[in-house]
Amino acid sequence: MRVFPVQTSGTPLPDSQAEQPPVIRRAEVVAFALISLLLICVVAVLYVAKAFFLPVVAAFVVGTMLSPAAGFLERHRIPRALSAVLIVTAVGAGVTFMVGLISSPLMEWRTRLPELGSLLREKLHIFDRPLALWQELQNMLGGSDAFAVTPFQMPKVEWLQPTLEFLSPTFTEFLLFFATLILFIASWRDLRRALIMTFTGHDSRLRTLRILNAIEGQLGGYLLTVTMINFGVGAATGIICAVTGMPSPAGLGALAATLNFLPIIGPVAMFTILLMVGVVAFSTIGAGLIAPLAFVGVAFLEGHFITPTIIGRRLELNALAVFIALAFWTWLWGPVGGFLSSPLLIVGLILREHLWPTVSPNLPPD
Template identity: 70%
Template structure:
C-alpha cells in the first residue's frame, strides 16, 4: 500500500504539531523596520524645518554668512598669494562687497524715494491710462449677462498703497541680524582654512577624511564659480536692461538696470518682478500703453535668451540643475525665509547635490533593465 507524503508527515510528527501551509511564506514588501526608519526621518525633517522657522533671526544670517563666505573664500586665498594676511583680506573683501551693494542700493533707492513721494499722483495717472480696458470689461459683462451669469465684474480699481511699509519691513533685516551676518561673514572667511581642517579631522578613517575633503573643496569651487558667473551674467542683464530703458525713453534707466541686475539673483521670481516694475513704470511715464510695453517686451526677450541659452550653457557645464528641483527649492526656501531664502535657494541646492553625489554615487547601485 502506497503512503502519501502528507500521511507520512502526519504519522512521523507528534500530536499537537501544526500542519504547515501549502504556500511558501513570502516576506512583506515593506518591513516594519523600514517604516520606523522612514517615520523617524520624516519627524526629524519636520523638527529641523520647525526650528529653522522659529529661530529664523539666528539661522538666516548665519546660513547667509556661511554660503556667501564659502563663495568669497577663493578671493581670500587669491589675496594670500600676494602676502595679504587672510583676516585682513576678509575685511577688505567684505568692505568691497558692501561698497558694491551700497552703489546698487543708491541707484535703486533714488527713484523709489522719488516715486513713493508721488504715489497718489502716479496712481491717478495709472488709473486714467488703464481706462482703455473699460470697454473690454463692459463687453465681457454683456456677454456674461447674455449667457445667464449673474455675477458682474467690478470696476477696475488700483490696490491701496498700505502694503509699502509692511513690505519694506519684510524685506529689510533688523540691525541685530545685519551685525550678526557681517561679524560671522568676516570670521568665517578669516578662519575657513582652520575650520575646513577641523571638519576633515573629525572623521577617523582615511577614506572618510578624503571624501569630506573632496566635498568641501568641490563646494567651495562650485559656489565660487557660481557667484562669479551669475554676477557677471546679471551685470550684463542689468546693463542691457538699462540701455533698453534709455533707448525707449523710460525714466531713471540706471536705477531700472540696477534693479534688474539685483532681482535676477533670485530665480523665476526676480525677472517676473522686474517685468511688473517695467510695465508699471512704462505705462505711467510714457504717453501711450503701447510705448510703455516696448521696454518690458525687450526685457522679456533678454531674460528668455539668458535663462534658456546663456546661463545653462555656462553654469550647466559645471553643475547641471534640474528645473523642477530649482523651482521646488525656490518655493521651499522662499516660504521658509522670504526673499533671502529665495537668494539662497540655488546655492543650497548646489551644496545638496554635491553632497548627494559623493555620499550616494550614481554607480553605487545598478537598477535592473526593464
C-alpha cells in the same frame, strides 16, 4: 495478487521561483517616522529662529563663495584676516552702490504715488469697453457678477511698511551677518583642517576634503558666473530703458540685476515693474510696452541659452528642483532665502554625490 497504490501524503510542493513582494518591516516604518519628525522639527526651528539662523547660514554660504578670493589675496602675501576685511568691504560697497541706484527713483515715485495712481487709472480706461463686453457676455450666459467691472483703485500706502519690513532685515541681523562673514572668511582654513581632522580614518578624511573642495569650488564659480550674467542683464535692461525713453534707466538696470539673483520670481517681478512704469511714463499703451517686451527677450535669451550653457552643464541643476528649492526657502526665509536656494541646492547635490554615489545600470537604448 492485488496491488494497492502507494499513498503519498504530505509531499512538499516545489519551491516557487517567482519573486515575493517586499515586506515592509516595523523597524523601517519606525525609522521613516522618526526621520520625518526630525525634518519637521528642523524646519520648525529654522522658521521660528529665523533672526539667528538666516544671517548665520547666509554668512556661511556667502563666505564659502568668497573664500577663493581670500585665498587668492593670501597667495599674494596679504594676511587672511586683512583679506576678509577687504573682501567684505568691497562687497558691502558694491551692494550699497546698487541700493543707492535703486532707492533714488523709488523715493521719487513714492512721493508721487497719488499722481501716478491717477495717471494709471486714465491709461487703463481703454480696458473699460472689453470688460463691459465681458460682463454683458456673462449676463447673457447667466453667469454671476464675479467679473463685474469695478473702477481701478490704487493700492493704499499702508502696504509699503509691511512690504519693506518683509524685504529688509533688521540692523541686528545685518550686524550678525557681517561679523559672522568676516570671522568665517578669516578662519575658514582652520575650520577646514579641524573638520577634516575630526574623522579618524584615512578614507573619511579624504572624502571630507573632496566634499569641501567641491563645495568651495562650485559655489565660488557659481557666484562669479551668476554675478557676471546678472550684471549683463542689468546693463542690457538699462540700455533698453535709455533707448526707449524710460525714466531712471540706471535705477531700473540695477533693479533688474538685483532681482535676477532670484530665479524665476525675479524676471517676472521686473517685467511687472517695467510694465507699470512704461504705462505711466508714456502717453500710449503701445509705447509703454516696448521696454517690457524687450526685457522679455533679454530674459528669454538669458534663461534658456546663456545660463544653461554656462551653469547648467557644470552643475546639472534640474529646473523642477530649482523651483521647489526656491519656493521652499522663500517661504521659510523670505527673499534672502530665495537667494540662498540655489547655493543650498548645490551643496545638497554635492553631498549626495559624495556620500551616496549612484551606480547607473546599463539600460537598453530607446
